Amino acid sequence: MTTTGEEHRAAGGPWWWERRRSAVLDGGLALGSALECAVEGVGFAEGAGLPVGIGVLLGVVAGSVLVVRRRWPVVVVLVAIAITPAEMGFLLATVGLYTLAASQVPRRIIGVTTGMSLAATLIVTLMRTHQGVGDIAGSRIDVWFLPLMSVLASVAMTAPPVLLGLYVGARRRLMESLRDRADSLETELQLLAERAEERADWARGEERTRIAREMHDVVAHRVSLMVVHAAAVQAVALKDPQKAVKNAALVGDMGRQALTELREMLGVLRAGEALGSSVRGAVPLAAVGVAAAAAATRAGAAEDGPSLAELEELLGQSRAAGMKVELSVQGEARGYAPEVEQTAYRVVQEALTNVHKHAAGAGAMVRVAHREGEVAMQVENGAPPVRGGGAMLPSGGNGLVGMRERVLALGGVFVSGETEAGGFRVSAVLPAQPGPSGAGRA
Numbered sequence: 001m002t003t004t005g006e007e008h009r010a011a012g013g014p015w016w017w018e019r020r021r022s023a024v025l026d027g028g029l030a031l032g033s034a035l036e037c038a039v040e041g042v043g044f045a046e047g048a049g050l051p052v053g054i055g056v057l058l059g060v061v062a063g064s065v066l067v068v069r070r071r072w073p074v075v076v077v078l079v080a081i082a083i084t085p086a087e088m089g090f091l092l093a094t095v096g097l098y099t100l101a102a103s104q105v106p107r108r109i110i111g112v113t114t115g116m117s118l119a120a121t122l123i124v125t126l127m128r129t130h131q132g133v134g135d136i137a138g139s140r141i142d143v144w145f146l147p148l149m150s151v152l153a154s155v156a157m158t159a160p161p162v163l164l165g166l167y168v169g170a171r172r173r174l175m176e177s178l179r180d181r182a183d184s185l186e187t188e189l190q191l192l193a194e195r196a197e198e199r200a201d202w203a204r205g206e207e208r209t210r211i212a213r214e215m216h217d218v219v220a221h222r223v224s225l226m227v228v229h230a231a232a233v234q235a236v237a238l239k240d241p242q243k244a245v246k247n248a249a250l251v252g253d254m255g256r257q258a259l260t261e262l263r264e265m266l267g268v269l270r271a272g273e274a275l276g277s278s279v280r281g282a283v284p285l286a287a288v289g290v291a292a293a294a295a296a297t298r299a300g301a302a303e304d305g306p307s308l309a310e311l312e313e314l315l316g317q318s319r320a321a322g323m324k325v326e327l328s329v330q331g332e333a334r335g336y337a338p339e340v341e342q343t344a345y346r347v348v349q350e351a352l353t354n355v356h357k358h359a360a361g362a363g364a365m366v367r368v369a370h371r372e373g374e375v376a377m378q379v380e381n382g383a384p385p386v387r388g389g390g391a392m393l394p395s396g397g398n399g400l401v402g403m404r405e406r407v408l409a410l411g412g413v414f415v416s417g418e419t420e421a422g423g424f425r426v427s428a429v430l431p432a433q434p435g436p437s438g439a440g441r442a
Contacts, residue, residue, distance in 0.1 A: 016071045030067035033091045037063035040088040059088055066092055073100040077113045084120040093117060094161045101165025102172065118158045126150035213402040222258040224353045226251050228321040250320060307341035308333065308368065311348060315366065318352050324363035331370030340430050343406045344377050350399045351379035351426040359384040362423065376429045383422030403428070410434040
């Protein structure tokens with residue numbers, strides 16, 4: 001990248017110079033101007049009848065003023081104008097006009113001082129030209145020749161440094177504005193990078209949450225049923241061997257399905273370790289999410305994921321585990337969006353899983369209502385026959401949280417809580433077409 005304005009200012013130099021080489025340049029120009037004016041001061045002293053030392057000293061002092069050209073350019077030009085009648089300070093006047101035009105002095109001051117310098121140069125040039133022509137014997141010159149030559153000579157000595165200074169000053173200001181713009185753009189890019197990193201962190205957090213929710217929905221229900229069936233096998237192993245064998249077969253099937261789904265998700269995680277150094281150490285969250293969603297889809301045996309049409313099969317699994325489950329459907333089923341169908345199915349599935357975990361032996365009532373523009377579902381179970389009985393399944397406390405997140409993400413309403421009879425009720429209302437996250441009636 002180019003050097004920024006801050007770096008230029010940070011370089012520093014003695015006194016008012018921004019850089020050391022600028023101080024060296026001005027010192028060299030002042031020395032050259034002092035020598036020039038000192039030499040020209042000898043002729044001025046002889047012509048004015050003054051001691052040579054005074055003329056040389058005047059020239060040295062006047063020429064040395066060039067050292068402050070960056071700090072006080074107007075002073076340098078005024079000194080050059082003052083010594084113009086003495087025919088001294090050509091370098092002083094040229095460099096002074098250039099510096100003044102290139103500086104940030106107001107344009108009106110530049111115009112006034114340039115005009116004064118032009119007038120002084122014109123007067124001195126006109127007088128010197130007239131004297132030179134008068135020394136030539138027998139010369140015949142037109143009246144307009146002397147003024148024309150004086151004007152051309154004065155303009156030639158004044159205009160080039162002023163025009164060059166104006167160009168350099170405009171270019172310098174343009175470069176400074178570009179540096180400032182580069183600084184501001186760099187700052188904006190840093191802010192954008194920080195915001196992008198924050199969005200990436202937020203996206204990774206959201207993806208992790210989605211993966212955890214999908215894995216919970218896919219695996220927890222099957223494992224819960226496995227534990228229930230295993231408890232049933234233990235209870236009836238001696239009394240009813242045939243039923244024990246049937247329950248054991250169900251446990252095996254569900255265990256194989258759960259292991260297959262877990263193996264696929266873990267396979268995606270392991271594949272992320274071999275993606276290369278560019279993503280070394282990073283977990284392909286999006287890929288895991290896709291795998292988890294695909295496993296959830298296969299668990300429901302539907303192309304677009306589980307749907308309300310498969311509730312009977314879901315309830316049949318709970319009935320096979322010994323739970324008394326009833327289904328009540330009100331209204332006529334309509335075509336809902338796939339994510340609405342899947343979320344409704346997951347709510348019922350997780351609610352039944354919670355009944356297996358926390359209310360073993362209790363019956364459950366599943367109600368589904370198809371309304372105009374929405375679908376409502378409710379799962380209510382009675383009080384368990386024995387508090388703390390059943391299979392004593394562990395709970396991570398994420399079931400209700402996951403259901404709520406799913407429902408609110410589609411713009412629906414989710415309510416859960418204990419009933420007066422000692423049971424538990426889970427209710428959800430979903431719009432037929434999903435809305436923005438957290439919007440609607442939540």
